[in-house]
Amino acid sequence: MAKRARLIYNPTSGREEMKKRLPEILQHLERGGIETSTHATIGEGDATLAAAEAVERGFDIIIAAGGDGTIYEVINGVAEKDYRPQLGIIPLGTTNDFARALNIPRSWEGAVDVILQQHARYIDVGKMDQRYFINIAGGGSMTELTYEVPSKLKTMIGQMAYYMKGLEKLPRLRPIELHIRADDREFHEEVMLFLISNSNSVGGFEKLAPDASLNDGLFDVLILKKCNLAEFIRVVSLALRGEHLGDPNIIYFQTKTIHVTSPDYVQINLDGEFGGTLPCTFTNLPCHVQIFIDQSGQSVYK
Ligand SMILES: Nc1ncnc2c1ncn2[C@@H]1O[C@H](COP(=O)(O)OP(=O)(O)OP(=O)(O)O)[C@@H](O)[C@H]1O
Numbered sequence: 415m416a417k418r419a420r421l422i423y424n425p426t427s428g429r430e431e432m433k434k435r436l437p438e439i440l441q442h443l444e445r446g447g448i449e450t451s452t453h454a455t456i457g458e459g460d461a462t463l464a465a466a467e468a469v470e471r472g473f474d475i476i477i478a479a480g481g482d483g484t485i486y487e488v489i490n491g492v493a494e495k496d497y498r499p500q501l502g503i504i505p506l507g508t509t510n511d512f513a514r515a516l517n518i519p520r521s522w523e524g525a526v527d528v529i530l531q532q533h534a535r536y537i538d539v540g541k542m543d544q545r546y547f548i549n550i551a552g553g554g555s556m557t558e559l560t561y562e563v564p565s566k567l568k569t570m571i572g573q574m575a576y577y578m579k580g581l582e583k584l585p586r587l588r589p590i591e592l593h594i595r596a597d598d599r600e601f602h603e604e605v606m607l608f609l610i611s612n613s614n615s616v617g618g619f620e621k622l623a624p625d626a627s628l629n630d631g632l633f634d635v636l637i638l639k640k641c642n643l644a645e646f647i648r649v650v651s652l653a654l655r656g657e658h659l660g661d662p663n664i665i666y667f668q669t670k671t672i673h674v675t676s677p678d679y680v681q682i683n684l685d686g687e688f689g690g691t692l693p694c695t696f697t698n699l700p701c702h703v704q705i706f707i708d709q710s711g712q713s714v715y716k
Contacts, residue, residue, distance in 0.1 A: 417475055419443065419450040419502070419529075420468035422461050422488055424480030428508030428568050435522050439479070439504065442523070446530035448475065455484070465491025468499065475500050477529065481507015486547060486685035493539055493546040493702065501705045502529035508568045509576070512549045512685070514620070515613035515628065517708045533709045536701035537628045538612055540684075542694050547684040548703075550616040551696055553674070554607030554638075555587040555646075556580060560686040573618060584647075589640040590678045592692075596635065596669035603665070604640035610672060610696050611636065621656025625668070631700035635672060637665040671697045 421440070425433065436452070443450045453464040461478070465488040468476050476499045478488040485503060492498045504525040505513035519525050540547040559579040567575040589604045609616065610633045611623040623634035638649060641663050652658040659666055675693040682689045 416447050416449045418473050419448045419475035419477055420464070420471075420473040421450050421452045421477040421479055421504075422455065422464045422468070422484065423452055424455045424461065424484040424506065426455075426565050426569075427480040427484060427506045428510075428565075428572060429506050433506060436479075439522050439526055442526045443477075443529065446526070448530065450477070455480075455487075459487065461487035462491040465489075466495070467491075469495045469497060472497075473499050475502055475529070477502040477504060479504040479506050481505070481510055482512050482549060482686045483507070485512050485549075486687055489539060489546050489548045489685075489703065493541070493699070498703055500532075500534045501703055503705065504529075508572055509618050509686070511615050511618065512613065515549065515615035516705065517710075519708070528708050529706050531706070531709060533707060534704040535629065535707045537703055537705050538631055539699045539702035540610065540612055540633065541697045541699055542682065542684060542689060545684060545689050546699075547612070547689070549613050549685050550609060550611045550683075551685075551689065552607060552609040552611075552683045553680045553692065554590050554605060556583060557607055557609070557683040558681055558688075559583060560683060561688045576618065584643065587643060587646060590676055590680050592637075592680075593675045594637075595673040596667065597671060598669070599667065603637065606638040606641060606646060608638075608674070609636045610634075612698075619653055622653055622658075623666075624656060624659070629701055630668075631698055632668040632670055633672065633696065633698050635665075635667050635669060639663045639665065671695065 455461045461484050478485045563575045563579045593602050614623050614626040616622045626634040673695045680692040
């Protein structure tokens with residue numbers, strides 16, 4: 415019997431060109447034996463409602479067609495359910511960090527082929543209080559920029575929109591004071607930013623959390639201590655090359671849970687979306703969802 419999939423599609427996510435291919439995407443899925451119906455999202459949070467509805471309706475597969483924000487919303491619609499359909503990803507977004515972490519091709523044919531091969535892998539999910547994330551959580555200078563960039567600008571100039579916002583924010587960088595309690599440590603530190611990551615592909619950087627594994631039940635925590643602008647730029651340029659871990663401004667460790675408080679107002683970014691404010695507890699839910707991945711072993715991003 416053919417499997418039934420619900421394709422949840424964000425018509426406003428980054429890559430206009432690919433969205434024109436939706437009819438072909440659907441045909442390709444049907445020919446491969448996956449009977450697919452679609453839901454186009456109408457605004458913030460709609461992909462979460464659509465995913466929850468797809469679970470209730472007993473779909474075998476939910477396909478998130480959009481960027482990291484769409485995947486995040488879909489995860490939030492399924493994470494709390496007892497029955498969680500297998501998940502597929504078609505990267506239509508601007509950065510598509512999570513698709514990159516799973517080596518899912520940027521071409522629609524490649525992404526659909528990964529779904530048709532039906533090799534699903536169990537992946538850890540992060541829980542922040544009542545919300546869930548699949549790739550990264552973070553706070554502090556710069557981490558807010560992903561949800562501050564207007565979606566129209568992302569559509570027009572792609573990832574460049576994030577870089578421009580980053581440059582605009584640089585002169586206004588401020589440290590925040592954090593109290594951190596993790597599995598095996600507790601400390602107080604003034605920091606520029608902190609990242610709690612599930613994968614090694616975050617924020618457009620490919621080697622930011624080089625030891626992160628998607629199914630080890632652990633977060634990789636990366637903290638940039640308080641520093642001046644020149645130091646900040648120096649460490650970011652090291653991070654672009656994946657050479658930042660030995661730097662004295664960096665704290666890097668793994669943990670299953672982490673509780674973060676601050677006397678400052680600190681927004682939390684979950685997979686590129688606004689997720690709330692501190693204080694928060696982050697917990698890793700090991701191997702919580704199944705996602706179709708490429709089995710070829712060959713990186714499609716090199
Ligand atoms: N119809 C819609 N109109 C406006 N916003 C929408 C609509 N549908 C979804 N959204 C919002 O779009 C955002 C998600 O965008 P998405 O991540 O898919 O694309 P992106 O931002 O271009 O890609 P990336 O996150 O990979 O850079 C979410 O904030 C979501 O609430």
